[in-house]
Amino acid sequence: MVGVLEGFATIAVIVAVGWVLADRRVLDDSAQVNLSRLAFYVASPALLLTVMQRTPLDAVLSANLVTSLTTFVLVVAVYVVVARLRWPTRSLGSQLIGSLSAAYVNAGNLGIPIALYVLGDVAWVAPTLLMQLLLITPVYMALFDSDARGERATLGRSLGRMFRNPITLGAVAGLLIAVFGIHLPRFVAAPIDLLGAMAVPSMLVAFGISLRRGPRPATGRSAEHVWTIVALKTLLMPALAFGVGLALGLRGQALFAVVVTAALPTAQNIFTYAVRYRREVNLARDVIFVSTFASVPVILGIAALFHGLAGV
Numbered sequence: 001m002v003g004v005l006e007g008f009a010t011i012a013v014i015v016a017v018g019w020v021l022a023d024r025r026v027l028d029d030s031a032q033v034n035l036s037r038l039a040f041y042v043a044s045p046a047l048l049l050t051v052m053q054r055t056p057l058d059a060v061l062s063a064n065l066v067t068s069l070t071t072f073v074l075v076v077a078v079y080v081v082v083a084r085l086r087w088p089t090r091s092l093g094s095q096l097i098g099s100l101s102a103a104y105v106n107a108g109n110l111g112i113p114i115a116l117y118v119l120g121d122v123a124w125v126a127p128t129l130l131m132q133l134l135l136i137t138p139v140y141m142a143l144f145d146s147d148a149r150g151e152r153a154t155l156g157r158s159l160g161r162m163f164r165n166p167i168t169l170g171a172v173a174g175l176l177i178a179v180f181g182i183h184l185p186r187f188v189a190a191p192i193d194l195l196g197a198m199a200v201p202s203m204l205v206a207f208g209i210s211l212r213r214g215p216r217p218a219t220g221r222s223a224e225h226v227w228t229i230v231a232l233k234t235l236l237m238p239a240l241a242f243g244v245g246l247a248l249g250l251r252g253q254a255l256f257a258v259v260v261t262a263a264l265p266t267a268q269n270i271f272t273y274a275v276r277y278r279r280e281v282n283l284a285r286d287v288i289f290v291s292t293f294a295s296v297p298v299i300l301g302i303a304a305l306f307h308g309l310a311g312v
Helices: 002-023 029-054 063-086 092-103 111-119 126-149 155-162 166-179 186-196 199-213 220-247 252-262 269-277 281-311
Strands: none
Touching (some): 002 281, 029 126, 029 269, 063 092, 063 220, 111 252, 126 166, 220 252, 220 281, 252 281
8 A cells, every 4th residue: 555655645746846836936837838848759758768668568468458458448438428418519639638538547657656566566557558658649649630730630641640749659669679679779778768757757847837827626617527537537447447357357466457557547648748739738637636636545445455355
């Protein structure tokens, strides 16, 4: 349980730094945008390259990966149906941010410490990390690019933009390095590692600025939308992961891992995407904020349940 609390506490401290800097007027709205751009164009691609080249592929190509992907698709489908019924006038960009907020988990800066301390091995979160980086992110980036240009998302355009997007390029480059066993010389790897280390702090500080400079989270007309997405993320998603995992034959620690991973809150990089494409910035911010707090008792409850069943 200590690992869960440590992971959340680390995030809270860095977000608080951004909040204080904005409150003291050291940083303003332009700093939030610039930090998000830095994370999107430079730091995140470098981080993804570093993570992917170090991810053990033999540990991720498993039923865990299929469970994560199936769960993601199911949650997105539920969100799309609910959004069409409750908010039919929402644009494509709004629906993209909403569906990502409901199903894209914080498998990186929060999932890794929780996997280490709660699950006992970082490799347990690798399938979800791989699925999100190499399948979900490229597809969504292509759709975001098409929406930003007001163009219809055809297969040719989507593929072209997919491999011009810095986020996708970083993940694909890291995968190719891992597959072909390429060893980057130190003078190349060291700057990439250093740039990648800026990604998470940049996102979290920008997020903290938004909390101080923007409206109060989950209030006003968007409150229903925010709480609906939070319920899908923190309650429905782990429940679906449990059912899908059972159906695919997962048991014990493997099933525990996919359920805990599915219960992780919405990833901070969704806020970065929202800022980059100017789509539902406050919605992404609010869901991340609320789901981060809401996921703590859910994850603790899942851990207690599985430990209790193991002791029976």
